[in-house]
Amino acid sequence: MLRKLIALDMRAFARQLQWIAPIYGLLLLSALLLRGFNLPVVGVVAYVLALIGTALLIPAVLVLGIVRYYRHLYSHQGYLTHTLPVTASQRYHGKLISGSIMYAAATLMALAGVAVLMMTKGIARGDVFGKILVFFRGVESILAYLNISSFAAALFLLGVWLVIFLSTFALYSLCITAGMGRLFSRMGMGGPFIVYLLVTLINQVAGVVSFLLIPLSLRIAVAGDGIRLKIVVGFALRQLLEMGFKNQQMTFDELMTLGGGYVDFGLGSIVIGLAFIVFSYFFTKRQLAKVNLR
Amino acid sequence: MNHAFSYDVPIYLQIMEIFIGQILRGERARGDQMPAVREVAMIYGVNPNTVQRAFAEMDRLELTRSERTSGRFVVASDEMIRALRAEQSKEAIREFIGRQKALGMSCDETIDMIRKGWIDE
């Protein structure tokens, strides 16, 4: 049944993609040709448009996910979704999984778009892949500077990529589900916005509190020619207090010397962010089982 | 729907009336099969349970009988039909007489009128 729910969502997404994909493809193609063959002005305009399109692609798909979440679960279509013979947790997981598939699809499209944009300049010069190679060499030298293996870096990026989706989903699913709940039954679409404001406020406060109370820091230490990153148990605040707040405008090297060869950054707010994802998962799933449709 | 029911009288009685009328006029003879409940419900646009009730009532009056496997049949004997016809006729006449009396008609006058009317029909 979960598979069928996901398939249902994917059909809805495919309908939305029918518009997005050709438009984006056209943007890329025009950038590739116009800029590729160095047409003045038009080439730059096409390139910039394609760049904007690429930057908007993932946010747009996330927004479409929000729209689908609302429509399928809380608009008139909710009357169907909530009377299909599936459990509330299947409904929830269906939205979560289909949303992540769409996010992945958008990411792949955006990556392909970036690659195309990198190629545009090289076409006229006959060196199509030159820029891409330069990009990877740059990445390599950054990794060497940070003393990170490419595997670890890939894993980290993947983690960040996933957390971006999960925290977005955690936020909007909770805001919509709680905001469309009984408490806000007379507020229409205002409910989700009020919950959003509340959640943002609480997250801000929790971020500050967590900085003071959660002993987890990212330590950036000098190591040979580069730096080394390490996660340590300890308050970043302690080092901050030891160093005092002498000068706000320090260079990185001055900061390192002052800190005794390292600087700590508190990770409390990241812990809070992850905790929110977990909280939203259980809370929203539960709330979804007790809908009060209007 | 080709029959106008009046909604202020139980529908099952009106359905009985339809089918008993058919039996009295000989349109449905002894041994004939009765239509299925669902079919009747659809033809007249009424609730099948109402038709079921009408037919069960006819079974109770022993005008029809439901065989477990083959359906429902008319079983009314000639005697029974005669008795029922007489009863319904008497009922109609009683009503009719009441109305004639209300109009101030005498028995003879009424009978004359009936003769004339019967021939004209």
Next chain:
Amino acid sequence: MSKLLEIQELTRRYGPRRGVENISFALKEGEIVGLLGPNGCGKTTLIKLVMGLLQPDSGSVLIQGRVPREAHHLISYLPENTYLGEWMAMEEAFRIFGDFYADFDRAKAERMLGEFQLDSRQPLKTMSKGMQEKAHLALVMSRHVPLYILDEPMSGIDPAARQSILDGILQNYNPGSSLLLSTHLISDVEMLFDRVVFLDDGYVRLDRYVEDLRAEEGRSVDEYFRRLYAPAKGGVHAS
């Protein structure tokens, strides 16, 4: 006849406003029950509670002994307004029903659509209200379930189309199944019911077998309710 749907002391309020108040009634197998009353009397609220689309403040709903959210496979539900995407054609709706309901009879749905002279590829948004209602009916009546719940299947539809919708219901509901139909148009459908439950301002005002009502009151259900209801509202200016 055993109980198919059992509602006990069900209450649901909207803030200070009454939704339904302490409602109890049961639906037996094979019964066709009319849920009647003026607009805003709690019919849709009650149906939403039975479907698990609303949560009660107190009381319980059981369908063959199951709570609503575990009983969706037992009920075929026609909501007051559409629950399909307006871009959808019935083809997509049939696909969804076929996917999720093992009891969905696609051939029957297509036959009904044909009888209503509708095209399964026409998007809902290009259909008239009457056509939409018929299309939904083809969808909902093509499931083989013990209970059909139809919320106002004839509101906003011209009388000619109403009759074909009524025929569609009568001809296509599963024999032996029960039907709960809400409407504020009593006279059109009173031939259909075994029993009527009349809601008034959230309360059950009356729960009676219609043939008993006709026999004992000597009135049609429609007329009976008009008389019952009119004095309560001052008896003037019936709209």
